Amino acid sequence: CTATRYPDALPLRTLKAQVVLKEVVKFCTTFGLPRVIQTDQGSNFTSKVFGQMLKELGIKHHLSSAYHPESQGAVERFHQTLKTLLRTFCIETGKDWVDGLPLLMFAVRESVQESLGFSPAELVFAHTVRGPLKLLKEQLIGKDTAPISVLDYVSSIRDRLHKACELAKTHLSEIQSKMKAHFDKKTFSGSYVIEQKLSETDYVVGTPDRRRKKRVCHVNMLKSYPQTPSLRLNNSVILGNIDSHLSYLPRSQREDIVRLLQNYPTLFSDVPGRTTVLSHDIDVGCSVPIKQHPYRVNPAKLELMKAEVDYLLHKGLAAPSQSPWSSPCLLVNHVTKPDSFPLSRMEDCVDKVGASKFVTKLDLLKVYWQVSLTARACEISAFVTPDNFLQYNCMAFGMRNAPATFQRLMQKVLSGLGYCEAYLDDIVVYSHNWEDHIRGVENVFSRLNDAKLTMNLAKCEFAKAVVTYLGKKVGQGCVRPLSANVVAIVEFPAPITKCQLRRFLVMA
Structure with a gap:
């Protein structure tokens, strides 16, 4: 339970859905039916039988994000604690961890949580659990508690539980403030501007986001803040210096490529085009419209979001x-x-492509933005930001059927060209002689231009002997993997034992 930090761990021989369901039912018979259960995306939790059981019991099922353990932070942190306890128990006693699991869970439940100020058992049962320490205290003091009526006992439990919850909330907020202050000590703050030079070694630096708006710093405390220039090159910039990008070709072949580029100026615009071949549709059947309110955005990221929204609108x-x-x-x-x-x-x-002598690799500019949406899809694609309520006019990245739509577009545009292959926006033209290659590239340019598509010159490679295509080095009659993909296998030491051989075979 995330509210009380009350943990429970059960040893299971298998994690099949049927076995997990039985343990969930046992848990519910003890603590009642929860409103929400959060699990990972294991097949046992995503199975139909598990989902049907939760639906019948009226329990919402929340799946944690893959490769994001922070979505179940309390559980992941408890896993570390439990593993440490089990490891210590097995080393000191020599027994199986299954034998010590109930005792260790009892110890964890009666231990006071630093973030709450109470033990999980006390928050659940509204009284201190009678453990070994309490038993020792009773034996030393030797006093029996006076009998109490049922009404007084229930009333005292309610009052005690209410006070415990209030104190736990207060203590939790204090711990969160301390953790935030500790974490913020290492966060980056800046960059700052030098406002005044006091001497050869002392400077006044403006710190508007700090409590002190100005600080005097020694030169040894200062370091220049390098601003990384944008690596994005527009097509117009590359066209103005196209000869340097084609320096590997002989002069005559370079002139042929330049002539092709100059014959199709609209194909190399800096703004993505909008094809008229097809439109992307979103079919949701009879689903009810889904509506969500804008979530809070970090102020530092809010400016980036506004700039991106302005770009989309412009x-x-x-x-x-x-x-x-x-x-x-x-x-x-x-x-x-x-x-x-x-x-x-x-x-x-x-x-x-592998057996060809000349290979040209083409790439489209922001491919999904070059496909329009139907009227129905535009309405369904609506999204909200803290400042705007917008809808896409083009196919957005992340839409479910976007890859299928774009592959269908490529099939229609490039159908019948036997010297050309397209995997989504990765287009490759291959030939065995120069004349056929130039003719093939020109035909592809013509088809793309008629479809009102735009290419990205920064990622295009013209008439090369070997290119990197779909994760392989292809051309000149060879197909081989990238060296970076096989370096782990090449540098792996020769296996000597059976265990090392199994590891090598699994990796290969």
């Missing part, structure tokens, strides 16, 4: 909305009917 990628929907993609994806259009097989694409 480029026409989003517009003000009056939709009944207001939810993130995650909830919309849950009720969206899937699109089963298949993606190209990566192995087939790589094998076709």
Whole structure:
């Protein structure tokens, strides 16, 4: 229980759904039916039988985020404590951990929690559990408690439990403040501006976010704050210096590529185009509109969010909305009917390219933003920020059927071109001689230009012998993995024992 920190641990031989259900039922018969149960995304918890049981008992099921242990922080922290206790018990007694689990759980439950100021058992049962220390105290003092009536006992339990909860909340808030103050000591604050030079070694630095608005700092305490320049290159910048990007080609071949680029200026715009070949639709069936309020955003991130929203509005990628929907993609994806259009097989694409002499790899600019949404999809894609209520005009990243829609678009645009393969926005043109290669690249440019698509020159590679495509080095009659992907296997020591051999085979 997250409120009282009351833990419970049960030894199980297997984690199948049927076994877990029995233990959940036993837990409910002892403590009552909970309103919410939070679990990880194991198959035993996501099974239909587990979900049906929770539905019949009226229990909400919350799944924790994968690879984010902070979503179950109290449980994960207790796991560390329990493992330490079990390890110590087994080392000192030499017994199996199953034998000591009930005793260790009793010790944890009667121990006072630092964050609450009470033991978990006291918050659950409203009285101090009679443990070994209390038994020793009774034996030393030798006094028996006076009998008490049932009404007085119930009344005292209620008063004691109410006071304990109030004190626990107060103590928890104090501990949280202490933890925040301790954590904030290591947080980055700045950057700051030097306002005045007092001497060769002393400077006045403005600190507007601190209690002291100005501080005198020695030169040894100062360090320049490097501002990382943006690495994003626009197509117009690359076109202005295209010769340096094609320096590996002979002059005649370089001129052929430059001529192709100049013949299709709209294909290399700095703003993503909007294709007219198809539109993306979102079919949610008869689902009721999902509505969520905006959540609080860190002030430092709020400015970035405003800048991104302004970019979407300025480029026409989003517009003000009056939709009944207001939810993130995650909830919309849950009720969206899937699109089963298949993606190209990566192995087939790589094998076709491997034997070629000239390979050109093309990449599209913000591919999803180049696909329009239908009127129904625009309404369903509505989202809310602390300052705006907008809806997308184009296909947003994270939508459930977005990969299938874009692969369908590529199939329509590039159908019939036998010297071209496309896996989503990764397009590759391959040929055995230069004339065929230039003709093939020009045909692909023509198809993409007719579809009103825009390319990203920063990620394009023209007429190379070997390129990196779908995680493989392809070209010149060879297909080989990237060296970074096999370095662990290459540097793995030669196995000597059976255990080392098994480890090597599993890794390979």
